[in-house]
Amino acid sequence: MFETNRRGLLTGAASLAAVSVVGFPAYAKIGGKKDKVKAAFVYVGPVGDYGYSFAQDQGRKYLEQKLGDKVSTNYVENVSEGPDAERVIRQLAQAGNDIVFTTSFGFMNPTLKVARQFPNVAFDHATGYKTAKNMGNYNSRFYQGRAVLGTIAGMMSKTGKGGYVASFPIPEVVMGIDAFTLAARAVNPKFTTQVVWVNSWYDPAKEAEAAKALLSQGVDVISQHTDSPAPLQAAEQAGVIAFGQAWDMTKFAPKSQMTAIVDHWGPYYVDEVNRLLAGDWKPRSVWWGMKEDILEMAPWNPRMPEDVQKAAQKIVDETKAGTYDVFTGPIKDKSGKLRVKDGVKIPDEELLKLDWYVEGVQGV
Amino acid sequence: MTVPLAVAIVMSIAAAATPLLIAALGELVVEKSGVLNLGVEGMMLIGAVTGFAVSYTTGVPALGAVAAMAAGALAALIFGVLTLTLMANQVATGLALTIFGTGISALLGAPYVGITTAVLGPIFPAALADHPVLKVVFGYSPLVYVGLALTVAVWWFLKHSRAGLILRAVGESDEAAHAIGYPVLKVRYLAVLFGGAMAGLAGCYYSLVLTPMWAERLTAGRGWIAIALVVFASWRPGWVLIGAYLFGAVMTLELQSKAAGFSFFAPELLASLPYLATIVVLAIISAGRKSAKTAAPACLGRPFRAST
Numbered sequence: 146m147f148e149t150n151r152r153g154l155l156t157g158a159a160s161l162a163a164v165s166v167v168g169f170p171a172y173a174k175i176g177g178k179k180d181k182v183k184a185a186f187v188y189v190g191p192v193g194d195y196g197y198s199f200a201q202d203q204g205r206k207y208l209e210q211k212l213g214d215k216v217s218t219n220y221v222e223n224v225s226e227g228p229d230a231e232r233v234i235r236q237l238a239q240a241g242n243d244i245v246f247t248t249s250f251g252f253m254n255p256t257l258k259v260a261r262q263f264p265n266v267a268f269d270h271a272t273g274y275k276t277a278k279n280m281g282n283y284n285s286r287f288y289q290g291r292a293v294l295g296t297i298a299g300m301m302s303k304t305g306k307g308g309y310v311a312s313f314p315i316p317e318v319v320m321g322i323d324a325f326t327l328a329a330r331a332v333n334p335k336f337t338t339q340v341v342w343v344n345s346w347y348d349p350a351k352e353a354e355a356a357k358a359l360l361s362q363g364v365d366v367i368s369q370h371t372d373s374p375a376p377l378q379a380a381e382q383a384g385v386i387a388f389g390q391a392w393d394m395t396k397f398a399p400k401s402q403m404t405a406i407v408d409h410w411g412p413y414y415v416d417e418v419n420r421l422l423a424g425d426w427k428p429r430s431v432w433w434g435m436k437e438d439i440l441e442m443a444p445w446n447p448r449m450p451e452d453v454q455k456a457a458q459k460i461v462d463e464t465k466a467g468t469y470d471v472f473t474g475p476i477k478d479k480s481g482k483l484r485v486k487d488g489v490k491i492p493d494e495e496l497l498k499l500d501w502y503v504e505g506v507q508g509v
Numbered sequence: 510m511t512v513p514l515a516v517a518i519v520m521s522i523a524a525a526a527t528p529l530l531i532a533a534l535g536e537l538v539v540e541k542s543g544v545l546n547l548g549v550e551g552m553m554l555i556g557a558v559t560g561f562a563v564s565y566t567t568g569v570p571a572l573g574a575v576a577a578m579a580a581g582a583l584a585a586l587i588f589g590v591l592t593l594t595l596m597a598n599q600v601a602t603g604l605a606l607t608i609f610g611t612g613i614s615a616l617l618g619a620p621y622v623g624i625t626t627a628v629l630g631p632i633f634p635a636a637l638a639d640h641p642v643l644k645v646v647f648g649y650s651p652l653v654y655v656g657l658a659l660t661v662a663v664w665w666f667l668k669h670s671r672a673g674l675i676l677r678a679v680g681e682s683d684e685a686a687h688a689i690g691y692p693v694l695k696v697r698y699l700a701v702l703f704g705g706a707m708a709g710l711a712g713c714y715y716s717l718v719l720t721p722m723w724a725e726r727l728t729a730g731r732g733w734i735a736i737a738l739v740v741f742a743s744w745r746p747g748w749v750l751i752g753a754y755l756f757g758a759v760m761t762l763e764l765q766s767k768a769a770g771f772s773f774f775a776p777e778l779l780a781s782l783p784y785l786a787t788i789v790v791l792a793i794i795s796a797g798r799k800s801a802k803t804a805a806p807a808c809l810g811r812p813f814r815a816s817t
Binding site for chain 1: 513514517518521524525615618619622623624625628715719720721722723724725726727728729731760761764765767768769770
């Protein structure tokens, strides 16, 4: 997957030679030991979204706190997924950062493009599938958390109808919808998930309206894969259960939030920067989850019945132990066709390209 | 369609339309006086954060709404000084105001991220406001009624009051208005301040009613839709009302039909409906006798320098 080609290495060496001649303080080649690493982060939303980008920024702060003097960080927020991203990433690479973390799916191609132009800078892209000789990728197994949410939804829903406020039909989101629905149907075989696409990662007013539209259709669980707490607030007003996204959002919905999937990127960032410091950074494809502690569930809401708490905890424990995987067959798709045979797990490569919906998903 | 569903849909439409309506009416008055302020989005954000901060601190959402208006007007005053007194380019200054508003609201709002506040909720007694059917009339935030009343007020002001006539004269021909002795700059300042106050009020609708919280870029570009609505309505308050509710309806129906699981339309087509509707209505309006071009105030966007 990672190709190393000779020309790339030579240009790398040549530019390194060039900068040492003019005495530029810039980067040592990736691989050399470093005393200090300068790390940059690119966020798709505002760090004040109290959701995905906020959680990413908590990861950056964790990194600073853990490594102290050995790292300095900087970030750019509100970067739109498109041509503008390339400009921002290039600027960060030029500014002497040793490593640039680009934290949203849509930054994948811009990151790849810039990575080719800056062979001495390390790049890590989140939630995508492309890599290069100086670009790794990382992801969190969010779907493990979705399976916990699905279990809770399946057990607590009276109508057997769950609503799902979703952003874009990319593999990441499809995976979440499927995991949620599979887990819910494991406890309630009649459970259905109604999906509404809002075509945005962050648009509080539209997210709230989407949740309200779902509620008026009779769903009594709200799940979301958008970044603001707005759907959760709508659930709180309507008195139905819901789940926080990327961070513990209890404050917005003390009654409604049963739990939340909490992104905990810090340990990964520390690991990457440590590798740079030690001089053995290599592009990796990292896909960690609950076991590696980059994904946690927020404390169960005390309003959650005891048997539900137990069932949810069991999913968490078995996921950590590696004995439970929501994507284990038999799995039927939306049309009822058997897609995954009994006892077979969907392999990671297929999950990362997942574009079909399981039985029980509606509105897609 | 069931009654509760119909009630929910109507209420969603009003909720989506109200901030657009209030902000667009403010901008309409500004443009009628011959000033183009593209900073609506920025002023809305400043209003949203101020409204939230004051409501959270005092515990009185209504006070938050008043503060939001004041903050919006203050931001508009900066625009006024730059474009009216110092005669800076209005388009550039308006855009700068939006960028400024986005930044300063994020800065001021940082301590308020992650908390929630009391909702600026219904004013009628609970028997009416929570009634399953009657809430379609009585169950709204006061701002929804303010929006409707404001439409009538702005229409009456422009059409039937002397002050409104002067304001229109200033917007149509500043030289002539000045020659007769009307204070062109003073009129424009007042209009700009009013527009700012309305944008601030529209902004706090998001942070106090729709999603009672503060988060950066909370209004997510609605200020631009408000500006477009003014053109869409060819500078007539009644059409602003229709346009805002039409836009609200299309946005709501898009989500409702997805939630209901209608699959005979592709979701992408539904998502494009608000914009298609805008184009269709614009085409219908400009096909009429009074096209958008002739309906615009003649002095729109032109700086005024008093000749002595």
